[in-house]
Amino acid sequence: MAEGNRVTNEPASGRHARPEVLAPAGDMERLRMAVAYGADAVYLAGNQFGMRTFAGNFSPAELEEAVKLCAARGVLVNVTCNTMPRNGEVSRLPEWLEYLDSLRVNAVIVAEVGTLALAKRYAPHLDVHISTQASIVNFQCASAWYDLGAKRVILARELSLDEIREIRARTPMDLEIECFVHGAMCVSYSGRCLLSNYMTGRDSNRGACAQPCRYRYALVEEKRPGEYFPVCEDGENTYIMNSRDMCMIDHIPELIDAGVDSFKIEGRAKSAYYAAVITQAYRRAADAALAGVPLDGVWRDEVEHVSHRHYSTGFYFGQPGQYTEDSRYIRDWQVCALVESCGADGAAVLSLRNKFAVGDELELVGPGVRPTAFTVPDMTDGGGLPLLEARKPEMKLHMRLPVPVPPLSLLRRRVQAQGAAQ
Known part of the structure; x- marks a missing residue:
């Protein structure tokens, strides 16, 4: 049902009729992709109090646009207020919370009890979700947050599936449980890390992590400056703090059975392509x-088509282990073009992202569209002239696609090189 711009998809009991797919939205482009590709809800930040400084984030005008767009599609909007605010910032929170309340977003995500208290006072129409930054690892903690007024807890990523199942069994049934199912993992417990702040002055607990856990380290003896001795996990593998990415695409039935209400995809700082492909994969799952x-293998394979580190199942089934040889992303696919419009006969207008030529082998993927391989046919530029190779970024071109697709569909191709260390 709708309330102003706010849309809810819960039944009267307060529990979701089905587990929601919760997608990241770092900016308007990524939000549009997440919504188009099947998200039930998105989480995003305004230009203050969010935990992802280097995502695009949303100005007040963009946030209003985002809420209207999502309301029209029946998609919920959760706004992060999950930094640890200092004394000088707390005085600004009431005005920001009142603004979010006036927009009728679905929920605010908070990480500490002071912000929760302010949210209940200044944003009374909004649900309050407790961030994974709060390190909720037991049923007593989850119930305590519920007693303080929380509608949902986002559990710590270090929990096993059995521990989550017990938390579900021993907490009020109208307390919603959200768990991460995909994306980057942190070397530190629930993201609480001082390494970035110490080494670079960028505070990971305030959204500015420089990811020093991904660096390659060596020892230096003080009387031998310039002589570096490798620090090895085993053999010659020196990336001793490099965590693998989480991927639970193969275990959605187990998560549903454990009582998880919301499947959260990490990645507000990642690309619009990532938001689209991973959202659709988990929607299908x-x-x-x-x-x-069973999940059709073509959708399972989609998680391999985005930039990612080596996958694991996180802590759901025990220690995830590390990949210590390097900290590179696996980048086997590249976006070539975005579909702006397409007729019933497949005649499409495209916007170029990376160069390609007539005769190249590409794949077409889109909202509700099964990935389709094809050979690039004849194409023309915006003026109707024949085009053998599209090279100019964001140029318009015309091509007949193998199947009709909706706007925001994508053309991609396999590439050989992997990405640089992050």
Whole structure:
């Protein structure tokens, strides 16, 4: 049902009719992709009090636009207020919370009890979700947050599936449980790390992590400056703090059985392509699990088509282990073009992202569109002239696609090189 711009998809009991797919939205482009590719809800930040300084984030005008866009599509908007505010910042929180309340976003995500108290006072129409930064690892803690007025807890990523199942069994049933299912993992417990602040002055607990856990380290003896001795996990592997990415695409039925209400995808600082492809993969996985059918392998394979580190299942089934040889992303696919419009006959207008030529082998993927491989046919530029190779970024070109697709569909191709260390 709708309340102003606010849309809710919960039944009267307060529990979701189905687990929601919760997608990251770092800016308007990524939000549009997440919504188009099947998100039930998005989480995003304004230009203050969020934990991702280097995401694009949303100005007040953009936030209003985002809420209207999502309301029109029945998608919930959760806004992060999950930094640890200092004395000089707390005085600005009431005005910001009142503004979010006036927009009728769905929820604010907070990490500490002071912000929760302010949210209940200054944003009374909004739900309050407790951030993973609060390190909720037991049913007593989850219930305590509920007693203080929280609608949802976002559990620490260090929990096993059995621990989550017990938390669900021993907390009020109208307390929602949200868990991460995909994306980057942190070397530190629930993201609480001082290494970035100490080494670079960028505070990871205030959204500015420089990811020093991804660096390659060596020892230096004080009387031998310039002589570096490798620090090895085993053999010659020196990336001793490099965590793998989480991927739970193969275990959605187990998560549903454990009582998880919301499947959260990490990645507000990642690309619009990532937001699209990963959202659609988990949308398909959730729908298949609820229908009691196996996930089609073509959708399972989609998680391999985005930039990622080596995957693991996080802590759900025990220690995830590390990949210590390097901290590079695996980048096997590249976006070539965005579909701006497409007719029933497949005649499309595209906007170029990376160069490609007639005769190249590409894949077409889009909202609700099964990935389709094809060979690039004849194409023309914006003026109708024949075009053998598209090279100018964001140029318009015309091409007949193998199947009709909606706007925001994408053309991509396999590439050979992997990305540089991050």
